[in-house]
Amino acid sequence: MRTRELLSQFTWEAPAKTSLLLTRAGFDHGFYGTSDTAPECHHVRQVHGTKIVPTAPDSTSAKAPHRIEADALYTFERDSFIAVKTADCIPVLLAIPGQMVAGIHAGWRGLTRGIIMNAVDKLVESGQDVSRMIAVVGPTISRERFEVGAEVVDALLTPASGLSMEQAAFTLSKGSTDRWHLDLQVAAALALSNAGIPAGNIGVIQACTYARTDWHSFRRDAKGAGVNWSWIKLG
Numbered sequence: 001m002r003t004r005e006l007l008s009q010f011t012w013e014a015p016a017k018t019s020l021l022l023t024r025a026g027f028d029h030g031f032y033g034t035s036d037t038a039p040e041c042h043h044v045r046q047v048h049g050t051k052i053v054p055t056a057p058d059s060t061s062a063k064a065p066h067r068i069e070a071d072a073l074y075t076f077e078r079d080s081f082i083a084v085k086t087a088d089c090i091p092v093l094l095a096i097p098g099q100m101v102a103g104i105h106a107g108w109r110g111l112t113r114g115i116i117m118n119a120v121d122k123l124v125e126s127g128q129d130v131s132r133m134i135a136v137v138g139p140t141i142s143r144e145r146f147e148v149g150a151e152v153v154d155a156l157l158t159p160a161s162g163l164s165m166e167q168a169a170f171t172l173s174k175g176s177t178d179r180w181h182l183d184l185q186v187a188a189a190l191a192l193s194n195a196g197i198p199a200g201n202i203g204v205i206q207a208c209t210y211a212r213t214d215w216h217s218f219r220r221d222a223k224g225a226g227v228n229w230s231w232i233k234l235g
Contacts, residue, residue, distance in 0.1 A: 003170045009199035015207035019136040029232035031138040033215035038229035041083035044070040050115040072119040074102035083231035087218040090188045091138035091230035101234040112155035117162040120195035130196040138230045142208035143183035162191040
C-alpha cells in the first residue's frame with residue numbers, strides 16, 4: 001500500500017489532552033502538559049534506547065528506589081497506571097481492552113533504532129494479539145519546527161527504523177542548506193502500522209509541543225522546559 005493511502009486510514013485527531021480512540025475503548029488516560037497533574041504512575045528512566053520492560057514495584061513504581069533504564073513499559077495488572085515523559089519527543093500509548101497497556105518514549109534516536117517495532121514485537125511475544133492493539137501518537141514537535149542534520153536522515157533510512165524507503169522519504173522535507181525537516185508523528189504512526197497494528201486502530205493527536213504553550217517543549221524553552229506526562233490506566 002502506498003504511504004499516502006495508508007496515512008488516510010489512520011485517525012487524525014485535533015489537539016487535545018485525551019484521544020477519541022482510547023476514550024471510546026474505555027481507557028482512562030491523558031496527554032498532560034503545562035497545566036496538568038498526572039496521577040502517580042509507573043515510569044522508567046528514559047535513555048533514548050529501545051528497551052521495553054514490565055512494571056515492577058522496585059524499579060518502575062512512582063516511589064521506586066532504583067528506577068530501571070528503558071524507554072517503554074507495559075503492564076497486565078488491573079488498576080495500574082503507566083506513563084512516559086516527553087518534551088518534544090514522541091509519546092505513544094498502546095492498549096488492548098481488558099488486557100494490557102503500554103507506553104513508548106521515542107526521540108529520533110529511539111525511532112531510528114526501532115523502539116516502536118521492538119516494543120510491539122515484545123508485547124506479541126508475551127502473548128498479546130497485535131490485531132487488537134490500539135495505539136495513539138501523542139503531542140510531539142511538528143515537522144515545521146523539527147530541523148535535523150544528515151546523520152538523522154541517514155539513520156532513518158536504515159532498516160532498523162522499521163520504515164520502508166518510500167515511507168522514510170515521505171516523512172522528510174528539505175530545510176535550509178544541509179538541513180531537513182522530519183515529521184516524527186507520521187514516522188511513528190507508520191512504524192506502528194508496519195509492526196502489525198491495524199491502520200484503523202492507530203490515532204495521531206495533531207498537536208505541536210513547540211507551537212502550543214499548553215505542552216512543554218525543550219526546543220522552545222531549553223533548560224527551563226518541564227515534561228509532558230502521557231499516561232494510561234488498565235481498568
